[in-house]
Amino acid sequence: MKLAKGMRDFLPQQMMQRERIFSAVAEVYREFGFQPLETPALEYLTTLRAKSGDEIAGQLFEIKDSELALRFDLTVPLSRVAANSQFPQPFKRYQIGPVWRREEPQKGRFREFWQADADIIGSSSMRTEAELLDVASTALARVGFGKFEILLNNRKILNSIVEKFKLEEKANGIFRVLDKADKIGREEVERQLEPFFGSASKEILPLFFTKGSNEKKLDAFEKYAPEGVKEVREILDFYPKFTFDPLIIRGLGYYSGPVYEFRAEGFSGSFAGGGRYDGLLGIYGRGAPAAGISLGVERMLMLMGEGDGKKTYTQVFVASFPDTYPQAAEVADKLRKSGICAETDLMERNLRKQLDYASSLSIPYVIILGKKEVEAKKVNLRDMKSGEESLLTIQEAIKKINE
Amino acid sequence: MKLAKGMRDFLPQQMMQRERIFSAVAEVYREFGFQPLETPALEYLTTLRAKSGDEIAGQLFEIKDSELALRFDLTVPLSRVAANSQFPQPFKRYQIGPVWRREEPQKGRFREFWQADADIIGSSSMRTEAELLDVASTALARVGFGKFEILLNNRKILNSIVEKFKLEEKANGIFRVLDKADKIGREEVERQLEPFFGSASKEILPLFFTKGSNEKKLDAFEKYAPEGVKEVREILDFYPKFTFDPLIIRGLGYYSGPVYEFRAEGFSGSFAGGGRYDGLLGIYGRGAPAAGISLGVERMLMLMGEGDGKKTYTQVFVASFPDTYPQAAEVADKLRKSGICAETDLMERNLRKQLDYASSLSIPYVIILGKKEVEAKKVNLRDMKSGEESLLTIQEAIKKINE
Numbered sequence: 001m002k003l004a005k006g007m008r009d010f011l012p013q014q015m016m017q018r019e020r021i022f023s024a025v026a027e028v029y030r031e032f033g034f035q036p037l038e039t040p041a042l043e044y045l046t047t048l049r050a051k052s053g054d055e056i057a058g059q060l061f062e063i064k065d066s067e068l069a070l071r072f073d074l075t076v077p078l079s080r081v082a083a084n085s086q087f088p089q090p091f092k093r094y095q096i097g098p099v100w101r102r103e104e105p106q107k108g109r110f111r112e113f114w115q116a117d118a119d120i121i122g123s124s125s126m127r128t129e130a131e132l133l134d135v136a137s138t139a140l141a142r143v144g145f146g147k148f149e150i151l152l153n154n155r156k157i158l159n160s161i162v163e164k165f166k167l168e169e170k171a172n173g174i175f176r177v178l179d180k181a182d183k184i185g186r187e188e189v190e191r192q193l194e195p196f197f198g199s200a201s202k203e204i205l206p207l208f209f210t211k212g213s214n215e216k217k218l219d220a221f222e223k224y225a226p227e228g229v230k231e232v233r234e235i236l237d238f239y240p241k242f243t244f245d246p247l248i249i250r251g252l253g254y255y256s257g258p259v260y261e262f263r264a265e266g267f268s269g270s271f272a273g274g275g276r277y278d279g280l281l282g283i284y285g286r287g288a289p290a291a292g293i294s295l296g297v298e299r300m301l302m303l304m305g306e307g308d309g310k311k312t313y314t315q316v317f318v319a320s321f322p323d324t325y326p327q328a329a330e331v332a333d334k335l336r337k338s339g340i341c342a343e344t345d346l347m348e349r350n351l352r353k354q355l356d357y358a359s360s361l362s363i364p365y366v367i368i369l370g371k372k373e374v375e376a377k378k379v380n381l382r383d384m385k386s387g388e389e390s391l392l393t394i395q396e397a398i399k400k401i402n403e
Numbered sequence: 404m405k406l407a408k409g410m411r412d413f414l415p416q417q418m419m420q421r422e423r424i425f426s427a428v429a430e431v432y433r434e435f436g437f438q439p440l441e442t443p444a445l446e447y448l449t450t451l452r453a454k455s456g457d458e459i460a461g462q463l464f465e466i467k468d469s470e471l472a473l474r475f476d477l478t479v480p481l482s483r484v485a486a487n488s489q490f491p492q493p494f495k496r497y498q499i500g501p502v503w504r505r506e507e508p509q510k511g512r513f514r515e516f517w518q519a520d521a522d523i524i525g526s527s528s529m530r531t532e533a534e535l536l537d538v539a540s541t542a543l544a545r546v547g548f549g550k551f552e553i554l555l556n557n558r559k560i561l562n563s564i565v566e567k568f569k570l571e572e573k574a575n576g577i578f579r580v581l582d583k584a585d586k587i588g589r590e591e592v593e594r595q596l597e598p599f600f601g602s603a604s605k606e607i608l609p610l611f612f613t614k615g616s617n618e619k620k621l622d623a624f625e626k627y628a629p630e631g632v633k634e635v636r637e638i639l640d641f642y643p644k645f646t647f648d649p650l651i652i653r654g655l656g657y658y659s660g661p662v663y664e665f666r667a668e669g670f671s672g673s674f675a676g677g678g679r680y681d682g683l684l685g686i687y688g689r690g691a692p693a694a695g696i697s698l699g700v701e702r703m704l705m706l707m708g709e710g711d712g713k714k715t716y717t718q719v720f721v722a723s724f725p726d727t728y729p730q731a732a733e734v735a736d737k738l739r740k741s742g743i744c745a746e747t748d749l750m751e752r753n754l755r756k757q758l759d760y761a762s763s764l765s766i767p768y769v770i771i772l773g774k775k776e777v778e779a780k781k782v783n784l785r786d787m788k789s790g791e792e793s794l795l796t797i798q799e800a801i802k803k804i805n806e
Contacts (some may be wrong), residue, residue: 012438033746035415067530088763343436
């Protein structure tokens with residue numbers, strides 16, 4: 001019987017890689033004062049559909065004969081929790097866990113995938129955005145993806161422009177065109193947006209393609225969207241390492257303010273992204289300003305491949321003979337009490353086969369425990385790489401393994 | 404909008420407790436040479452129904468318009484993976500993750516709960532069982548639940564008796580009665596089993612209630628079930644710390660050999676349990692002997708309650724004034740680079756409110772960074788418990804916090 005379509009099993013070698021990434025990311029999140037939160041896989045459909053955008057609402061795994069479905073992200077459950085609990089503000093939480101989307105599986109896209117999110121609830125200050133850019137940058141660097149560019153926009157700038165030209169009802173159509181600027185190019189964007197802006201097109205559309213410094217681009221937008229520009233300047237004050245890019249949209253879901261993406265050279269798509277969603281909590285209970293970032297952990301794992309090829313956490317295999325197995329179990333027990341991962345032979349095999357097993361998992365050390373060693377109260381420690389053997393006390397062996 | 408029925412959110416204080424337990428258990432599993440594996444939440448219904456027993460098959464969360472459902476345990480997915488992959492044998496894996504059962508929620512029982520399993524695929528030797536008892540005992544002790552009794556039985560003993568009296572077709576009925584012996588008591592068990600065994604009742608039924616040492620009880624069963632008794636004696640050789648209890652059944656699912664439960668005094672129900680399921684893998688692909696144990700992590704967490712009351716991982720809050728926030732961010736950055744969890748004020752509050760926030764989360768240290776401190780290149784470190792303040796260099800502060 002088979003693995004379900006679009007799903008993955010993570011075998012030990014992949015899991016070791018995943019655990020390394022997830023624990024490094026969690027460590028950075030905690031260093032910045034984010035606290036762990038976990039929410040259930042299943043939520044009420046009303047919760048999930050409240051502000052998910054049409055595309056995602058059509059990708060829910062719904063439970064038969066119920067009002068439930070699997071969560072499609074970690075932001076909606078957080079908003080439900082935060083809008084109905086009393087936390088000291090700001091409430092800074094991280095969550096690393098799976099989400100599910102019923103899309104047609106394609107290469108590199110799966111129906112179950114993990115997200116690693118950090119969010120801050122309760123603050124309207126742009127210090128929030130600066131911290132989110134900082135924590136994501138630090139986490140990416142910690143994991144070994146230090147080279148990237150941050151592109152930042154503010155949905156308030158777009159909203160102001162749309163209001164100025166009384167295009168509120170057509171905002172989604174306009175945003176949809178800008179969202180695909182990357183793919184269709186400047187000319188096509190201008191061609192598609194002209195019908196919306198009419199005679200103002202010549203004035204407005206070039207703004208989106210201004211070249212030059214952040215200051216120059218912000219100056220160009222200032223008279224149309226003073227508040228949105230002011231916020232971007234505040235973020236620049238606190239964390240200046242980003243490029244203002246008025247074409248960043250990040251979908252039609254719940255974003256209301258600054259939005260950002262982390263992009264790496266020579267790699268399409270983003271490594272991390274997020275934004276402000278001040279309007280979301282109010283839907284679930286008590287409203288509050290909110291912003292968050294999601295690290296593209298699955299993407300990082302895909303690029304890292306199999307990693308260092310380590311197949312097991314086990315450091316020592318204690319090989320034995322039928323009459324020395326009880327002593328081998330004792331030796332393994334002592335190694336474990338020193339924090340060393342150790343195995344004994346659970347299959348009652350001969351020495352040759354025990355060594356084959358240790359080799360097949362690339363276990364770095366084997367202790368061979370014969371009658372002679374038991375009587376001398378020593379162990380024979382073999383370094384599997386060099387082949388070197390040494391007769392040592394258990395304490396000496398522990399010291400050597402830990403070196 | 405609300406949390407779905409029978410589900411739980413785990414808030415930071417609970418999560419810190421959960422992370423402590425899960426990482427301690429994973430650490431012990433790894434020390435014994437178990438490797439991490441993760442499987443998806445969703446499996447095909449045919450996989451889940453193959454050998455789940457009627458009760459559980461009725462508790463599946465099925466996905467609408469599909470052949471999928473949420474997994475109800477971690478043993479079935481492992482069996483699917485192991486029966487279709489080539490791992491060096493024995494394949495020792497651990498998995499800590501949620502499972503889902505659509506039961507009517509009751510006090511202390513939830514529809515999503517976590518399991519922490521260790522299993523060994525590929526070995527028929529009773530060394531396997533001894534290791535599973537050992538790893539579970541070690542993990543329970545590591546987490547602080549060191550006082551328990553292990554009750555062990557062998558389904559082979561029951562199977563032999565049933566065969567001897569040609570009751571194979573009535574085996575499930577007989578096992579069901581034995582399974583509830585705890586609740587209904589000896590007299591009622593004998594009354595319900597008499598119709599099955601007829602005139603042999605007087606010979607057979609008292610065996611199940613023999614008092615005394617493991618040896619005495621095993622001797623009593625030997626002539627009816629020599630092979631099953633021999634296996635229990637082998638486990639006794641390798642790991643003698645258990646009580647042979649012929650009334651332990653562990654449900655009508657997939658168990659085929661030794662089964663065991665960890666019980667604590669003054670506490671009903673078990674803390675851990677497992678058994679051998681040699682027949683399960685063959686259903687999913689290539690057959691192999693298999694045995695495993697599941698730690699009752701949710702039960703442990705329930706008994707531990709809120710733990711030490713720690714509300715955050717944050718060790719230092721760096722308080723600032725409007726003109727010293729950039730320097731506060733730098734100080735926090737230096738603390739984090741030394742592995743210290745540090746926060747700054749993201750809400751542009753006055754000092755009083757910043758201190759209130761730090762107090763409300765019981766953050767142990769606050770650094771107050773005024774203009775004076777910035778100019779002197781020092782920080783003012785306040786121990787929030789004693790109220791003591793000291794003017795220190797950042798390096799001195801790091802040293803003090805790490806003490």
